[in-house]
Amino acid sequence: AVGYDVYVMCNGLDAKSGPVSGLEGKWAAAATYTPTTDTVPSGTAMWYGAKTPSVALKATVSGEVLNTDTSVMSVDLSVKQIANPYSVDLPLNDGIPYTVGMTKGNTTSSADTIQIQTAVGYDTYYMSNGLDAKSGPVTGLDGKWAAAATYTPTDASIPIGMGAWYLRKGVTDFDVTITRPYTL
DSSP, rough: OSSSEEEEESSSEEETTTTTTTOTTOEEEOOOSBOOOOOOOTTTOOOOOOOOSSOOOOOOOOOOOOOOSSSEEEOOOOOEEEEEEESSOOEHHHSSSBBEEEOOOOSSTOOEEEEEEEEEEEEEEEBSSSTTTTTETTTTTTOOOOEEOSSBOOEEOOTTTOEEEOOOOOOSSSEEEEOOOOOO
């Protein structure tokens, strides 16, 4: 399904009939008054919309660690939030290899990009076609992620427990296969 499932942190009150036993401090699907049993699947990113954004929030997430060799995420929009599904930092060039459907280019404006949030903004990486915009082919760069305005494969990673933005330039849907960055 396209779109989002929305959940609210409940105050224990039904808008029409008052207090609901067992609802206070629980997540419920929007427009319902029953605590949800839904889960966030491993490797899935989510939005958290705070109603009091001036208050710092520390979220603790628990669950099983993904241990499959790969995790597949469908990229069917021009902008998609992806997540690191593994229990270690995910190196871009080892963890998110070139896949048919990705758009390669020699700049962030011509190629698919991944944006990883930092304390002051985002670091941006593009899927390279192996060409320096000024001097031509660069050995070992084709099909690799490179930092914006550079022509060398990056060693950057999506940190453990973090997500990133995937911005695609292409017009076809495809699956990003994320490869487990360690052996069991």
